[in-house]
Amino acid sequence: MARVRHGQGDWVSYHITTRTLEQRFYLAVGREKLNILSALDYYRRDGRFKIFGFVVMDNHVHVIVQPALGRRLGEIMRDFKTWTSRRNGLKPPGQPLWERRYDDNEIRSTAELRNVINYIYNNPVRAGVVAEAPAYRWSSVHNYMGDGRELIEIDTDWWQY
Numbered sequence: 775m776a777r778v779r780h781g782q783g784d785w786v787s788y789h790i791t792t793r794t795l796e797q798r799f800y801l802a803v804g805r806e807k808l809n810i811l812s813a814l815d816y817y818r819r820d821g822r823f824k825i826f827g828f829v830v831m832d833n834h835v836h837v838i839v840q841p842a843l844g845r846r847l848g849e850i851m852r853d854f855k856t857w858t859s860r861r862n863g864l865k866p867p868g869q870p871l872w873e874r875r876y877d878d879n880e881i882r883s884t885a886e887l888r889n890v891i892n893y894i895y896n897n898p899v900r901a902g903v904v905a906e907a908p909a910y911r912w913s914s915v916h917n918y919m920g921d922g923r924e925l926i927e928i929d930t931d932w933w934q935y
Contacts, residue, residue, distance in 0.1 A: 786840065787826060788847060789890045792855070792876040793834040800864045800871055802832040807912045808925075809861045810835055813854055815926040822850055824929040827891045829898065829913040836894040838881065840929075851876055884932065891918075 794800045801807055807830045814837065818825050822845050826838040841847055859871035881887050898910040907915050916923040917930055 787881040787887060788839055788841075788878045789881060789894070790837050790839060790847075790851070790876055790878045791834060792851070793873045795865070795870050795873055797833045798865070799832040800862055801830060801835070803864065806862055806864055809858055811912075811926050813857050816857075817850065817854065818927070818929075822853075825914070825926075826887060826929055826932065827894055827914045827917075828928070829894045829910070831897060831901065831903075831912075836897060838887070838890060838894070847878060887932065 801810065810830045811828075814825055814828060817823060821842055823842055824840040826840065828835065828837040839847075839850070841850055855872045859865075862871045865871050879890075881890055895907040895910075895913055895915045898904050898913070899907055904910045907913070908919060908921075911923075912925070914924070914926075914928045916925070917928045918933065
């Protein structure tokens with residue numbers, strides 16, 4: 775099977791999906807989800823990327839990012855996976871938290887970005903976890919609703935276009 779080439783463009787947005795090892799529920803408790811959000815928040819504040827949306831499920835994460843100029847997606851994902859793996863308390867010591875690969879899909883327009891955001895926000899609904907997207911705590915849907923339930927800051931300035 776051919777190796778998937780991950781996005782390399784500067785100032786391009788990507789929908790990234792990364793899964794836990796063998797899709798085990800290593801993110802099933804709040805503190806582990808907060809670990810993921812802490813990493814995203816840190817790297818965003820460090821200027822490595824913008825975040826346009828995220829959903830943290832029990833065994834995978836969806837995040838929409840725009841790497842900063844000169845930052846490579848592969849390096850970002852390596853750092854994110856390393857940082858979060860070292861801090862996860864549900865996996866056995868020495869075992870990886872994440873599958874080695876991740877999926878990334880380039881987002882080419884604002885309309886496509888809106889569609890992808892709606893898609894990831896409905897992931898918990900499709901999984902039967904909640905009846906509607908705003909009922910799921912572990913996503914950035916509240917950043918767009920402005921209801922004061924935001925978990926971390928994300929980049930919503932594109933939304934007005």
